[in-house]
Every structure is written in structure tokens, then in C-alpha cells.
Amino acid sequence: MERYAGDPEDLLELRQMSTGLQSLGGVRRLISVERARGIRYYTASLSGCTVRVIGVFFDPMGETTELEPQQIIDMAVVPEYRRRGVARAQMGAAVGEVRSSGHDRL
Numbered sequence: 001m002e003r004y005a006g007d008p009e010d011l012l013e014l015r016q017m018s019t020g021l022q023s024l025g026g027v028r029r030l031i032s033v034e035r036a037r038g039i040r041y042y043t044a045s046l047s048g049c050t051v052r053v054i055g056v057f058f059d060p061m062g063e064t065t066e067l068e069p070q071q072i073i074d075m076a077v078v079p080e081y082r083r084r085g086v087a088r089a090q091m092g093a094a095v096g097e098v099r100s101s102g103h104d105r106l
């Protein structure tokens with residue numbers, strides 16, 4: 001699983017699936033708010049296409065509290081790759097990212 005460093009526009013379709021929002025403008029606004037909050041996206045690509053995304057909130061202050069610990073905010077897998085354990089694997093990888101960043105709460 002790689003931390004996504006590309007153009008958020010390229011994730012619009014997957015984020016539309018994960019958020020359930022109808023409006024792409026709404027997805028764009030949400031992405032800008034999430035980035036300001038320090039949310040990281042992790043993706044994986046096959047044949048040049050991003051096939052899955054998971055967003056994880058990391059406490060930017062480094063002072064995790066009961067109210068704002070690390071959180072998985074949402075996830076999506078493109079329809080062609082569903083029901084093969086992709087989401088399960090990326091959830092496990094996200095847990096690993098949180099642990100390896102020194103946090104024990106998610």
C-alpha cells in the first residue's frame with residue numbers, strides 16, 4: 001500500500017464511491033477539508049489505474065485524545081476488483097501504517 005502523493009483529482013471517482021456523495025463538487029470540497037485536517041490517502045494501482053483507496057486521519061498535533069484518535073475515514077474498491085479480499089487487505093495495511101507511525105489507537 002502506498003501513500004498517495006498525486007493529484008487529488010485522480011481520486012475523485014473512487015472518493016465519490018467511498019463518500020456516497022452525488023456531487024463531484026462536494027467530493028472536491030470534502031477532499032480539501034480532509035487534506036487540511038491531515039488525512040492521508042493510501043492507494044494501489046494496477047495497469048496504471050488506481051483500484052482502491054483508504055483515507056486515514058492522523059492527529060496532526062501528535063497529541064491523540066479519546067475524541068480524535070487516528071481514524072479510518074472511508075474506503076473504496078473499484079467494482080471490478082470487489083469480493084476478492086481487497087478491502088480486507090487494505091484495512092489491515094492501514095492498521096499497520098497506524099501502528100508503525102507509533103500510535104496504538106485507531
Ligand SMILES: CC(C)(COP(=O)(O)OP(=O)(O)OC[C@H]1O[C@@H](n2cnc3c(N)ncnc32)[C@H](O)[C@@H]1OP(=O)(O)O)[C@@H](O)C(=O)NCCC(=O)NCCS
Binds near residue numbers: 073076078088
Ligand atoms: C465496501 C467495499 C470497500 C468492500 O470491498 P471488497 O474489496 O469487495 O471487500 P472484501 O472482498 O475485502 O470483503 C471483506 C468482507 O466484507 C464482505 N463484503 C464485501 N462486500 C460486501 C457486500 N456488498 N455486502 C456484504 N458483505 C460484503 C465480504 O464478504 C468479506 O467478508 P468475508 O471475508 O468474511 O466473506 C466495496 O464494496 C466498495 O468500495 N463499496 C463502495 C464504497 C463503500 O461503500 N465504502 C464503504 C463505506 S466508506
